[in-house]
Amino acid sequence: MDREQVKAGDTVYVIYRNPHAANVAVIKEAEVVQHPADENDVALFLYDTYHELLPDDAVFTDYKEAEKLYNELFDQESYEM
Template identity: 55%
Template sequence: MDNFKIGEEVYVIYRNPHAVNVANIEKAEIVEHPTNQKELAIFLHDAYHPLAEDDAVFSSFEEAEELYNQLFDYQQFD
């Protein structure tokens, strides 16, 4: 997680907490954790989410899309 910097725009694979079979690639921002300044957080949907090692966070949409397609077995259409 050391490779992300405050202010960086990232893409995350985000599961909808209300519909477990729904996931999307969402744009988010890396920010300083609001209660622990030594940690980073993801700012997504007007909320702070602690940045964790197992989060699916990517520097580009294409990287996120590649894993998304693998995880959810979707075919990319050209």
């Protein structure tokens, strides 16, 4: 989903990587909100924290879309030797 398509009040799904464990990721529901420091921008509200919405963030309007990419990226079979 293009960043320009989201607006404050939208509910989206993101693939969120744990900042303390790079190999841990989950699909989380997030809310698009008015950016707290820039009234002309939006941010993601996730885990009770504002996150800047960056152009390369994987943001989805549908959980199944997020799950499809998640499975492609983190499919355990692809890591087996």
